[in-house]
Amino acid sequence: MPLGYVFTSYGGPGSQRFLDLPMPEPGPGEVLVEVHAAGVNPVDWKVREGMHRAFLPLELPAVLGREVAGTVVRSAPGFAVGDRVCGPTVGGCGGYAEFALLPADRAARMPEGLSFTDAAVLPIAAGTAYDALEALDLRPGESLLILGVGGGVGTVAAQLAVMRGIEVAGTASPSKHVYVEQLGVVAYDHDQGPSRVDAVLDLVGGDALRAVCAERILTVADPAVAAQYGAQPLKRSGDPGVLAVLAELVANGKLDPGVRQVFPFAEAGDALAVVEAGQVAGKVVIGLPTGPRH
Ligand SMILES: NC(=O)c1ccc[n+]([C@@H]2O[C@H](COP(=O)([O-])OP(=O)(O)OC[C@H]3O[C@@H](n4cnc5c(N)ncnc54)[C@H](OP(=O)(O)O)[C@@H]3O)[C@@H](O)[C@H]2O)c1
Incomplete structure (x- = not known):
């Protein structure tokens, strides 16, 4: 039976464990994928903590993770067995596993030259970054402050903004x-930054917006608190065309998706702990073998 890394009850990491699971059964419009890499995101521990329970009720145990790259083993319209694909998982969970289901209308075929580890982080973090830049709709020469x-x-x-000719400043720990300066960002410590910018993208939440001054403020981190500072929440597009654009940019060496740490599947819990600690640089990925396993 395929292995998944699950949580068995809402709360802290104590209920996380590996579990043998039935092979996922694809429904209409779903692709079954043998997973070769799974992206690790803050939302994974937030789901485990129960912070998304009201709008994402899960049957427990639930497999952690919501984005993967792998090889199609059961196809759906638009995909063939053996295709290399990446995408978000069905139902907002199921990524840290040997096999996962992807909605065919939100997955993308991977171009030549794109690695599984890079492809796995495109649906959530890179896709969010792309959608945020689209929503902010800045012109060349305008300025953007990215918190976090x-x-x-x-x-x-930051990279997508620089490509659009936007002047980018950002807050990060020293x-x-x-x-981040290598990416073209003027770096500031937390709680510092330029006195005025055209727009702010908030990736930190809490009171990080207290001192900023801009007409357009977009948040993906903490909409409830950020609303007090005039920030608008980001609405994700879910457009697989975005995933395809990002995949091409990475495959052509124009965008670095920022993968800095790849943990073996056996260390999935350590990978999530690093992200949960909140000080991660770039992206963390769980890597699984690329040969057939079952
Ligand atoms: N709504 C959506 O669709 C969506 C999608 C993706 C992510 N998100 C949310 O957006 C947030 C960011 O996601 P992510 O994947 O980029 O997280 P991440 O990879 O964990 O990065 C967060 C960054 O924030 C920095 N940070 C923490 N406190 C800070 C502060 N006070 N000031 C400035 N920087 C600070 C951290 O490092 P340093 O403190 O060391 O600089 C870290 O580099 C998370 O809350 C995530 O859940 C939402």
Whole structure:
């Protein structure tokens, strides 16, 4: 039976464990994929904590994770067995596993030259960054401050903004300044930054917006608190065309998706703990073998 890394009750990491699971059965419009890499995101521990329970009720145990790259083993319209694909998982869970289901209308075929580890982080963090830049709709020469620029969403948002000719500043802890400056960002410590910018992208939440001054403020981190500061929440597009664009940019060496740590599947819990600690630079990925396993 295929293995998955699950949580068995809502709360802290104590209920996380590996479990043998039945092979996922694809429904209409779903692709069954043998997973070769799974992206690790803050939302994974937030789901485990029960923070999304009201709008994402799960039957427990539930497999952690919501984005993967792998090989199609049971096809759906638009895909063939053996295709290399990436995408978000069905139902907002099921990524840290040997096999996962993807909605065919939100998955993308991987171009030549794109690795599974890079492809696995495109649906959530990079996709969010792309959608945020589209929503902010800045012109070349306008300025953007990214709060929390050193993490998964921030490093991609910074690169996409620089590509659009936008002047990018960002807040990050000092240990990440060299990293983000290499991406074209003017780096500031937390709670510092330019006195005025055209727009702010908030990836931190809480009171991080207290001192910022901009006409357009978009948040993906903490909409309830950010609303007090005039921030608008981001609405994700879910457009697989975005995933395809990002995949091409990475395959052509124009975008670095920021994968800095790849953990073996056996260390899935350690991978999530690193992200849960909140100071991660770039992206964390769980890597699984690329040969057939079952
Ligand atoms: N709504 C959506 O669709 C969506 C999608 C993706 C992500 N998100 C949310 O967006 C947030 C960011 O996601 P992510 O994947 O980029 O997270 P991440 O990879 O964990 O990065 C978060 C970054 O914020 C930095 N940070 C923490 N406190 C900070 C502060 N006070 N000031 C400035 N930087 C600070 C962290 O490092 P340093 O403190 O060391 O600089 C880290 O680099 C999370 O809350 C996530 O759940 C939402």
